[in-house]
Amino acid sequence: MRRWSELAERLAATTRTSEKTAILADYLRSLSPEELPLATIFLTGRPFAEADQRSTGLGWSAIASTVADLASVGRSALGEAYDRSSDLGIAVADVLAAAGHAPAADRSPTLPEVAAAFAAIETASGPARKAAILRELLERTDPLTAKHVVKVLGGDLRIGLREGLVEAAIARAFDRPLEAVKQAGMLVGDVGELAALARDDALASASLSLFHPLKFMLASPAEDADEIVARLGPEVWVEDKYDGIRCQLHKLGTDVRLYSRDLHDISTGYPEIVEASRGLHWDGILDGEILAWRDGTVLPFIALQTRLGRKAPTDAIRSAVPVIYVAFDALGLGPGGGAPVTPLLGRPLRERRARLDELDLPLADGDDGGRFARSYLTVAGDADALEAAFLEARARRNEGLMVKDPASIYAPGRRGLGWLKMKKALATIDCVVVGVEVGHGKRHGVLSDYTFAIRDTATGRLVNIGKAYSGLTDAEIAEMTRWFEAHTIASFGRYRQVEPTVVVEIAFDVIVRSSRHGSGFSLRFPRIARLRPDKTADEIDTVETVTALYEGLQHGPEHLVTAGARSSMDPST
Numbered sequence: 001m002r003r004w005s006e007l008a009e010r011l012a013a014t015t016r017t018s019e020k021t022a023i024l025a026d027y028l029r030s031l032s033p034e035e036l037p038l039a040t041i042f043l044t045g046r047p048f049a050e051a052d053q054r055s056t057g058l059g060w061s062a063i064a065s066t067v068a069d070l071a072s073v074g075r076s077a078l079g080e081a082y083d084r085s086s087d088l089g090i091a092v093a094d095v096l097a098a099a100g101h102a103p104a105a106d107r108s109p110t111l112p113e114v115a116a117a118f119a120a121i122e123t124a125s126g127p128a129r130k131a132a133i134l135r136e137l138l139e140r141t142d143p144l145t146a147k148h149v150v151k152v153l154g155g156d157l158r159i160g161l162r163e164g165l166v167e168a169a170i171a172r173a174f175d176r177p178l179e180a181v182k183q184a185g186m187l188v189g190d191v192g193e194l195a196a197l198a199r200d201d202a203l204a205s206a207s208l209s210l211f212h213p214l215k216f217m218l219a220s221p222a223e224d225a226d227e228i229v230a231r232l233g234p235e236v237w238v239e240d241k242y243d244g245i246r247c248q249l250h251k252l253g254t255d256v257r258l259y260s261r262d263l264h265d266i267s268t269g270y271p272e273i274v275e276a277s278r279g280l281h282w283d284g285i286l287d288g289e290i291l292a293w294r295d296g297t298v299l300p301f302i303a304l305q306t307r308l309g310r311k312a313p314t315d316a317i318r319s320a321v322p323v324i325y326v327a328f329d330a331l332g333l334g335p336g337g338g339a340p341v342t343p344l345l346g347r348p349l350r351e352r353r354a355r356l357d358e359l360d361l362p363l364a365d366g367d368d369g370g371r372f373a374r375s376y377l378t379v380a381g382d383a384d385a386l387e388a389a390f391l392e393a394r395a396r397r398n399e400g401l402m403v404k405d406p407a408s409i410y411a412p413g414r415r416g417l418g419w420l421k422m423k424k425a426l427a428t429i430d431c432v433v434v435g436v437e438v439g440h441g442k443r444h445g446v447l448s449d450y451t452f453a454i455r456d457t458a459t460g461r462l463v464n465i466g467k468a469y470s471g472l473t474d475a476e477i478a479e480m481t482r483w484f485e486a487h488t489i490a491s492f493g494r495y496r497q498v499e500p501t502v503v504v505e506i507a508f509d510v511i512v513r514s515s516r517h518g519s520g521f522s523l524r525f526p527r528i529a530r531l532r533p534d535k536t537a538d539e540i541d542t543v544e545t546v547t548a549l550y551e552g553l554q555h556g557p558e559h560l561v562t563a564g565a566r567s568s569m570d571p572s573t
């Protein structure tokens with residue numbers, strides 16, 4: 001693990017992709033068959049393979065307590081170290097080094113020993129037993145190695161390794177064609193296994209296997225209809241963008257499993273979908289979305305939230321929030337009855353959809369009382385048709401559109417241009433910044449995370465509505481950092497309460513009622529559209545204006561137009 005950690009440091013310090021690939025390829029080639037899959041998985045910043053259902057269950061706080069205990073320092077020492085770097089791994093290394101933690105090099109754990117400790121942490125029950133195993137591991141680990149053990153455990157490696165780069169390094173290490181590595185990578189979905197197949201010259205044996213979830217294909221954002229048509233046109237496929245839970249459905253006879261976007265098995269949470277699939281005549285893998293659905297219409301995402309993360313919903317919850325599976329893609333299909341499942345990933349969407357249509361699932365624009373539907377699909381030839389489809393999708397209470405290139409293949413785990421999502425920020429609200437924190441990653445030295453508030457006119461007080469991390473340029477963040485440092489009212493750990501005078505315009509996707517913030521609302525995907533130095537805190541949005549906006553957004557497109565008209569994006573307002 002020490003050698004792996006040194007490699008990670010070298011990779012982090014290298015900016016050129018070609019150099020990173022070469023360093024990594026040399027390293028991978030030097031590993032034993034036992035080490036190769038483990039080292040590769042750790043390089044993706046995970047203790048277990050992505051499709052592995054296990055997780056260690058050790059949180060930040062348990063890791064921090066274990067390290068503080070080992071170094072015989074208080075938790076605050078670790079907190080201070082963390083504030084300096086915003087990186088738990090670095091903080092752990094700093095604290096251990098300062099405590100003179102220097103175990104003998106011959107006790108340093110090997111990669112298989114670290115993997116065995118991670119597995120033991122997963123199976124141990126209770127935080128105390130888990131922490132004891134981590135402590136034993138860290139006792140033998142020098143500060144640099146401990147830094148990386150903690151980074152992998154915490155899933156926060158940040159050494160600039162894109163998946164494409166790891167694949168390129170695997171191809172180069174074992175002298176295999178990159179295309180063959182990528183192709184097999186799509187099918188096995190486990191980079192450790194992929195490396196082993198490449199080494200053994202067995203890439204061709206990779207196949208689609210049921211109950212091994214594949215990574216999900218992702219979409220790129222696009223707001224402008226003209227731009228979308230120009231990119232994907234002349235004719236594009238348009239589906240409603242459903243606001244639910246992305247879900248891959250695997251079915252072989254009566255064995256059915258559902259996987260979430262992070263490849264976890266969520267079957268027990270949605271028993272009605274599993275039961276309904278058992279009776280269907282086909283086998284295969286579908287991609288789609290679980291939606292809360294009643295009487296032929298989709299319920300807001302907030303309804304579905306009561307079912308999120310629940311392992312076994314009660315009958316009361318099942319009847320309060322009925323769900324449906326809306327399929328929009330087929331990754332592999334077979335006729336059932338034990339006949340083989342044909343992989344469809346590499347086939348164009350046009351063909352995949354034709355196969356999906358043959359399953360005869362009802363279309364998701366009505367109600368047949370079933371648990372299954374197919375996405376609603378139309379074809380658009382120009383920007384006007386796309387805009388019209390957008391409004392229709394909103395009228396069906398969906399988030400917006402997914403625009404797809406009918407010629408595109410299914411590229412697992414990729415955010416390509418084959419799928420574009422069109423959501424549009426329909427309105428923005430003006431808020432005042434009330435608190436700031438140092439950011440993460442390259443923003444760790446600056447105050448880039450803002451907590452903001454609107455005004456409650458009844459009391460005149462400011463009430464929080466959310467927090468946003470992104471949107472401003474580095475130069476703006478640097479300038480604002482200086483301002484906030486000079487205008488801090490009080491510090492609570494990382495959080496600084498600041499003078500409430502900076503107005504920001506916040507864009508978001510959806511407003512929901514929520515008791516999480518003092519305003520009674522929260523925003524989904526809030527982002528800072530821009531600073532509004534032209535506005536004072538007296539001009540920010542109020543609970544009333546946000547309530548009106550919220551109500552407008554609950555009812556179809558004509559209200560949205562009203563909401564859009566009050567948007568401060570409009571220079572005339």
Ligand code: AMP
Nearest residue numbers: 219239240241242246289328375402421
């Ligand atoms: P976003 O989560 O905003 O990045 O948008 C991408 C997500 O939209 C996907 O991960 C799916 O969960 C979801 N989605 C909803 N409807 C569709 C659809 N018709 N096709 C593909 N993805 C969809």
